[in-house]
Structures are given as C-alpha cells and as structure tokens.
Amino acid sequence: MLKRYSLVLVCLALLAGPVVLGQGQARPYTIYGEGTSVSCGRWLSFRSGGTDRDRLGALAAEAWIRGFVTGVGMGSASTLQQTDTAGMELWMDNYCRANPLKQMVDGASSLVQELAVKQ
Numbered sequence: 081m082l083k084r085y086s087l088v089l090v091c092l093a094l095l096a097g098p099v100v101l102g103q104g105q106a107r108p109y110t111i112y113g114e115g116t117s118v119s120c121g122r123w124l125s126f127r128s129g130g131t132d133r134d135r136l137g138a139l140a141a142e143a144w145i146r147g148f149v150t151g152v153g154m155g156s157a158s159t160l161q162q163t164d165t166a167g168m169e170l171w172m173d174n175y176c177r178a179n180p181l182k183q184m185v186d187g188a189s190s191l192v193q194e195l196a197v198k199q
Contacts, residue, residue, distance in 0.1 A: 120182050160196060172184075
C-alpha cells in the first residue's frame with residue numbers, strides 16, 4: 081500500500097504545473113513540483129496526520145521545501161543563513177498556521193527571504 085501511495089505522489093508531482101515567478105525580480109524563474117499545488121492547509125494536514133498517505137505527503141512536501149531552499153541558495157548571488165531541516169519545517173508550520181490558504185511555494189519563498197543574509 082505504501083508503494084502505491086509513493087507512485088501516486090510521484091505522478092502528482094510530475095503533473096503539477098510549473099509556477100513562474102519573477103515580477104519585480106532581476107530574472108524570472110519557473111518553479112516545478114509539489115509546492116506549486118499544495119496549500120498550507122494541506123501541509124499542516126500532512127504533518128499532523130497519522131495515516132500512511134499523510135506521512136508520505138509530509139515526506140514529499142518536506143523534501144520539496146529542502147530542495148527549493150537549496151536550489152535558491154545555489155542559484156542566488158545572496159547568501160542564506162545556515163539552518164537545519166527541523167528549523168525549516170517548524171518555520172513552515174508557523175507560516176502555514178498563519179496563512180492556511182496560501183500555497184507551499186509562498187511559504188518557501190518567504191522562508192528564503194527570512195534566511196537571506198542582510199548585506
């Protein structure tokens with residue numbers, strides 16, 4: 081059953097439409113994957129749920145957040161503050177509690193802004 085949910089999550093991630101960001105930024109970029117189609121309310125549901133489906137959803141969403149922050153950090157001229165996975169996930173929990181109707185990508189973008197080292 082766990083394998084079936086994994087396959088479903090992978091298929092959903094591949095089918096999730098890209099999001100293009102960049103208005104007011106130096107160069108626009110496209111964001112792919114889980115964070116473009118999952119609300120903050122769903123993030124919280126995944127993280128607090130007790131089913132296999134919720135655990136798989138949480139793993140996929142958490143991995144997407146780590147990849148997003150890493151990707152922005154690698155592709156940016158700015159330096160991001162060091163943190164750990166637990167810190168990023170707790171930050172997202174707090175953001176999503178305050179903004180349940182926003183998308184994960186909104187929270188991840190705000191997290192990156194929070195981690196940006198002020199020059």
